[in-house]
Amino acid sequence: MFNNPGGKLKEYGYTVFIIGIIVSVISGIVIWTNGNLLQKISGGSIGGFNFWIFIVGAIIIAVGIFGSYILAIFIVSFGELVENSTILVNLETSQVKQSTLVSHEKQYKKCNICGAINDGDSYTCSECGSGLPKSKISQSQMDKTSATGSFVFCPKCNTENSKSAKYCCKCGTKLK
Secondary structure: OOOOHHHHHHHHHHHHHHHHHHHHHHHHHHHHHHHHHHHHHHOOOOOOOOHHHHHHHHHHHHHHHHHHHHHHHHHHHHHHHHHHHHHHHHHHHHHHHHHHHHHOOOEEEEOOOOOOEEEOOOOEOOOOOOEOOOOOEEOOOOOHHHOOOOEEEOOOOOOEEEOOOOEOOOOOOEOO
């Protein structure tokens, strides 16, 4: 039901325009026909076509077509707006999903002194104990071979540290 509402509104706008043209032309023809009939009944000139009846019918047709055109423009424009809004919402949703995926990727910090790779939440280097920079790098950005697979826990704060760490990455306590 709500698949592509902008496209459906645009189709509806085109349909309104076509129906408006048809109704306007029929109305003009009815006015011309009835006008001539009234002229014949009232005793006016039987053979001639009354100029004013023609003008009124033409005005009805022109105003009806113009009104249908303006209404169709509004409906089609609104459909375009809805369609573009849907595209923006879908784009924003996909960007949120991408940023969520990126934000869940494990982050690391590289020590400027010894070059050791540390956990992204670490404040001190697990190798040399010096302070770490605030900037983080993702696992996809760093060399995956430099990260070790086994861990040691700090006796003071119970934080997980790499097996080769000499100092805790959170509190700086010496591990060995």
